[in-house]
Amino acid sequence: MSIHLTRDLEGLHKQLLEMCGMVENIIHQAVAQLSEPSYEEARKLAVQDDAIDEFDVRIEEDCLKILALHQPVAVDLRRITAVLKISAELERVADLGVHIAERACGMLDRPGIHVPEKLKQMAQKAVEMVHNSIDAYVELDSALARKVCADDDNVDRLNVEIIDEICQAMHDSPDLIEQAMHLFSASRHVERVADHATNIAEDVVYLVEGEIIRHRTYIQDKNLQAQ
Amino acid sequence: MLTTFSELVEQKQPETATNRETSAKPPATKIETKDLSFFYGANQALFDVTMAIPEKSVTAFIGPSGCGKSTFLRTINRMNDIIDGAHLTGQVLIAKEDIYAANVDVVELRKRVGMVFQKSTPFPKSIFDNIAYGPKIAGMRKKSMLAEIVERSLKRAALWDEVKDRLQDSALALSGGQQQRLCIARALATDPEILLMDEPASALDPVSTARIEDLVFELKQEYTIVIVTHNMQQAARISDRSAFFLQGRLIEVGPTKQIFTNPNEKQTEDYITGRFG
Numbered sequence: 277m278s279i280h281l282t283r284d285l286e287g288l289h290k291q292l293l294e295m296c297g298m299v300e301n302i303i304h305q306a307v308a309q310l311s312e313p314s315y316e317e318a319r320k321l322a323v324q325d326d327a328i329d330e331f332d333v334r335i336e337e338d339c340l341k342i343l344a345l346h347q348p349v350a351v352d353l354r355r356i357t358a359v360l361k362i363s364a365e366l367e368r369v370a371d372l373g374v375h376i377a378e379r380a381c382g383m384l385d386r387p388g389i390h391v392p393e394k395l396k397q398m399a400q401k402a403v404e405m406v407h408n409s410i411d412a413y414v415e416l417d418s419a420l421a422r423k424v425c426a427d428d429d430n431v432d433r434l435n436v437e438i439i440d441e442i443c444q445a446m447h448d449s450p451d452l453i454e455q456a457m458h459l460f461s462a463s464r465h466v467e468r469v470a471d472h473a474t475n476i477a478e479d480v481v482y483l484v485e486g487e488i489i490r491h492r493t494y495i496q497d498k499n500l501q502a503q
Numbered sequence: 504m505l506t507t508f509s510e511l512v513e514q515k516q517p518e519t520a521t522n523r524e525t526s527a528k529p530p531a532t533k534i535e536t537k538d539l540s541f542f543y544g545a546n547q548a549l550f551d552v553t554m555a556i557p558e559k560s561v562t563a564f565i566g567p568s569g570c571g572k573s574t575f576l577r578t579i580n581r582m583n584d585i586i587d588g589a590h591l592t593g594q595v596l597i598a599k600e601d602i603y604a605a606n607v608d609v610v611e612l613r614k615r616v617g618m619v620f621q622k623s624t625p626f627p628k629s630i631f632d633n634i635a636y637g638p639k640i641a642g643m644r645k646k647s648m649l650a651e652i653v654e655r656s657l658k659r660a661a662l663w664d665e666v667k668d669r670l671q672d673s674a675l676a677l678s679g680g681q682q683q684r685l686c687i688a689r690a691l692a693t694d695p696e697i698l699l700m701d702e703p704a705s706a707l708d709p710v711s712t713a714r715i716e717d718l719v720f721e722l723k724q725e726y727t728i729v730i731v732t733h734n735m736q737q738a739a740r741i742s743d744r745s746a747f748f749l750q751g752r753l754i755e756v757g758p759t760k761q762i763f764t765n766p767n768e769k770q771t772e773d774y775i776t777g778r779f780g
Contacts, residue, residue, distance in 0.1 A: 278777060347736050349763045350772045486765025 617690030680711025
């Protein structure tokens, strides 16, 4: 492999790792806000998110440059496309982190409703999925990546249960609707974080095995029906 | 209980025909080799190559210099016959017929299997005579028919518009890219079934290369094309299937899309990503 491509790929890898570290940090802090909301902390997250946006743009530019200049194939091609997609997913995770913190703060002035334990649990699971998907990328561990994909079902289930609870709470106490809507959004944001972790994990499986597993069940079902 | 959005969608939209690929019949095999080994005297250049090449498609041979890909290409129209001490074992079949069988007329075979080389090799004759040469030695004398063949061949090779007003000019006055397309036109004049191309664009500038590549794409509608190339991107762009050779052995053959995104063999991956050696 040419020295130029090696150097560019290493640079890209380093940038993505740095971005991973920052995004993990943001999502950790955002989830902590669910227990102890603070305007001050939420503002800090928004500032950190700006840095993530810059990372996202820079990584995309670098990927495009490598594609144009080196026309990589096989594992190199899979690496570039995976990095390109993972960076976009991480950028969304950081955005959601900021949104979760905003929703947590939204409840500060409106007491009367508590963040359900289940939501905190789900948030921990989602954070763990982000962490594992990043680990899977770093270690090129497709088994761990597949585990992350499987974990998403648990988060989805929790989300449905939480939303049921919130609906019930709104039904019982209509005066709490505003607070409940904040919780509702927070729960959806956390669920989306888990979805993005799943997408990252799917990209890792493609990077390692060259197999696109996205929408797998859906496509298989369709094919079975067609037969 | 919540109704999910996807459940709502499924309730409202009855199943329609899926966009699943229909199971199209696989194309017939045009060229087939069975345990093909080739020797230059005592040196073995190919080792037990077994491969099937489908008709009306482009197959690219890739691999480092000296890996046997050109030798393999030349066995398909028996160009190696003229090399002293060269011999082969195994079989080469075209449309299921063994082209090394005793009753095969080699001149007839080479009409069916045209070849284009790395360096363009126009005859020092007019453009018209270059194209008409093959049909003429095959016995065609009628001028109107020859003119028709020349026009058709030049059109197929995407050269007609550039040379139609100077068919009697020397072919040597054409540019490198035009000379190469002239050679393709010359190969097409005998109405072959197969076109072998040995690095047809390696001596050309990017614009002429692109024209040859476009041409290959057009020609595969009618011909089975086998191309040797050192240009990895070219193989990836223009071929349907790729075969990777190393030290006289066929390491891997498969759909180009798969070879260039997720090859099965480590050696293929090392070569195409430049990690070789």
